Amino acid sequence: MKKAFVLFALCLVLVLGAVSIAFFHLHQDRNQVTVTAETLAGDPTQAAGLTAKQSAQYNGRLRWDLTIPLDRPEATATEFSYHQTPIGEPQPSHDLYMYVPNGTRFFHGSSTLEDAVEGSPEQKPLLPMFQDVASRTPNGKRYSETVTLKDYVDCYPLVVDLGGLPYGVLHSGEGSAKDPFWDDFAISQAFQDFFSFPVPEDEAWTVTIEKDDQGNLLELSTECPYPAFSPNVISTFSEDSLFFTFDQYSAANFEHTPGGFGLYRLGLVREGDSVFLDLDSLANVHPLPENAVVLDLTDSCDGQTLLLTYCLGKDYTCEVLDPETMTVLQSFPVPADPPSPVMVHTEDTQGNEISYEETHWDLNGSLPGENFLVLYGDARFHLFSLENGTYTYEFSAPMEEHMLYYPYELLSGAWNGETLALASVSESTTGLSLSMFEAGELVYQGIYETSLNDAPVDQENPDNSYYFDPVHLLSGSKLTLTWA
Structure with a gap:
């Protein structure tokens, strides 16, 4: 026992010693960060007047703020700082996710x-289906059966995930003022009631239940068809609203949704660090044609407008919307290629090969700037300049690999x-x-590479240097570009 403890202590000392060496090395070189550039095409003098700013951190304590003249990277200015409390904490996601409860x-x-479903409120609509299959499951046995979902529910049960932010709910009860409280199920139920996505007549799910010898539940699992119904949501936030819609991968039916398909709004009320959702405010605030395919939703660089990009038939359109009135301030075409069919080859959960046809759209993202907008896809991007609140098409060009x-x-x-300068960073x-x-x-x-990537290694065992934490880009300050 003593020998094992001594070996453990020795290993701990070696590891901590190595980390200390790395920390010392980085601290000693704090103001000696160098940046080198490799030219892949063209002339670097084209970058005269263009500056990149980038912040990095090590171990949550050391921070470097770099200002890089991109035509003269050797003239990079570095500001170093040491922090007593950790920096660079990951920011919570602002994404909205919506899916059907499924799994084991x-x-x-x-x-x-009943107890199992009570602990997972999103499963409550499926309880009659579980009870039916359980009635044919013998004690001490594991039993699977494929059933028609429509026999038990008319609309899909939904789970709504708001990215882990501290949300509560403003719930208006009869004759009472709105009372803020936390209720995941209330959020999911409100979305489920509003959209009421109908279940297809022939959709089959496989339910598996296992009981012990006394009839107690040991396993409950569901397996739905591949690919599962999972409405893919695109969302963006303003100070008092969550705006969202459904993208090209959402094969959803909006026949029971108030206002049909479109751009939806949910009111937010902020109190300190908390955000409360006004579930009663959920509404379609900008209807779209049922066969429109939304490809992107974001807000402008100053947050004063919403930018909604969609495809209708073969035509791509970007709409600029006032988030307060939902007035269309501008609508302009995007010269992207028409949609085209592609074959997808994959496997289901059992490892069986599956092939099916999907539609490929030539747009899938956006980059709004102070005086421009870039809409891009896998092959090309399209630049629009912004002046006096109006976007004007400038040019299109191939997407580079990075x-x-x-x-x-x-x-x-x-x-x-x-x-136009476009820059990216590695993860x-x-x-x-x-x-x-x-x-x-x-x-x-x-x-462009920096000397911050040159972490010290164990010279005798370079393959065993996993305990050296790399320098990471600082969340929220990874990169900005500016022209002089």
Whole structure:
């Protein structure tokens, strides 16, 4: 026992010693951060007057704020600071998720079916289906049966997840003032009642139930068809509203939804650090044609307008909306390619190969700036300048590899009326990748790396240096671009 303790203590000392070395190394070099650039295309003098700002942290204590002249990275200015309390805490998500309850749950002890569902309120609408299958499940056995969902519920049960933020609910009871309280089920129930997405007549679910010898519940699982019904939500926030809609991957039926398909609003009331949802305010505030396919929803850089991009037939449109009145301030076409069919090859939960056809749209994201808007897809992006509240088409150009999704993030852009700069960062390193365009042509592309990525390693065992934490970009300050 003593020997084991001594070995454990020795390992702990080695690990802590290595971490201390890394900390000391970074602290000693705090004001000596160097930035180097590799030119991939064009001339770096095109970046004259363009500056990148980037903040990084190590171990939640050390912070570096870098100002990088992108035509002269060797002239980078560094501000170093040490913090007593941790910095760079992850910010909570502002996304809205909506899905149908599905999956497997295991139980120990003397759980009844009713108790199990009581602990998961979102499953309550499915209780009659569970009870029916349970009635044919012998004690001490595991039993599966495929049933028609429509025989038990008319509309899908929904679970609504608001990204872990401290939300409460403003619930108006009869004859009483609105009383703030926390209730996940009330949120899900309000959305379920409002949308009432009808279940198809032939949709079949497989229910599995296992009981012990006394009839107590040991397992309850559901498996729905692949791909499962899961309305994919796009959302954005203003000070007093949550705006959301459903994107191209949501095969939902809005025939029972008040106002039909469109852009929906839910009122917010802020009290200190808490946000309360006014569930009674849920409404369709901007109806859209049933066959419109929404591709993007965001707010402008100053937060004064909403930008809604959708495809109707072969035509792509971006609408600029006043979030207070929902007036369409501007509507303009986007020169994207028409939708096209693609085959998707994947596997179901049992490992069986599945192939099905999907539609591919030429737009899937946006980057709003102070004086521009970039709408982009997998192949091309489209630049619109912004002047006096009006967007004007400038040019389109191919997407460069670093501007696509994983492992990169398209974070920042800058437009000076002639040249557009678009930059991205990797998930795991400081520095950036930069592409610059004029009249739709790539005029410069470079990769910038910083010495903060040069973490010390165990020279004798370089493969065992996992205990050195890398320097991370600081959440909320990963990258900004500005023209002088």
